[in-house]
Amino acid sequence: MLQSNRRLPLALTLLFTLTFPSVSLVQDKGAKVEVLEKTTVSWDGDSLPVYPQGQPEITILKITITPGQQLPVHKHPYINAGVLVRGQLTVVTDKGATHHLKAGQALAELVDKWHYGKNDGAEPAEIIVFYAGIKGQPITIIKDDNTHQIESSTQPQTEQSQ
DSSP: OHHHHHHHHHHHHHHHHHHOHHHHHHHHHOOOOOOOOOOSBOTTSOBOOOOOSSOEEEEEEEEEEOTTOBOOOEEOSSOEEEEEEESEEEEEETTSOEEEEETTOEEEOOSSOOEEEEOOSSSOEEEEEEEEEETTSOSEEEEOTTTOOEEEESSOOGGGOO
């Protein structure tokens, strides 16, 4: 019976560690864990799509948008999310829906919907974006308004990725 009683605290510790890993991190290392975004929908309320087949490839970009700059109209074929670390940013869909971000806010981006970002602020906007893509596939597709052709890019470039 004594051995059984000694196992209970160990079992409870393991249960809480596995169930609430952020709690154990805070207790063990003195770190503060803050969930910035946890969602199953993008900012416009649409459900995130099922992950596609293929070799997953994570891309993390730091994108700096100068004051007054508007990015080209584009879309992302894969789930991505970002955190605005500086400035302000407005995301606008081709249907006119808007989402305003200020520094410190997170965003679950639109998937397969045309949109653009613009910096209406007085300082550069910096956003860190995490893409859950497929190796060898573009993470951003740019809409060419002049010829109505679509250009795709597998290489992260500031003007093409948001």
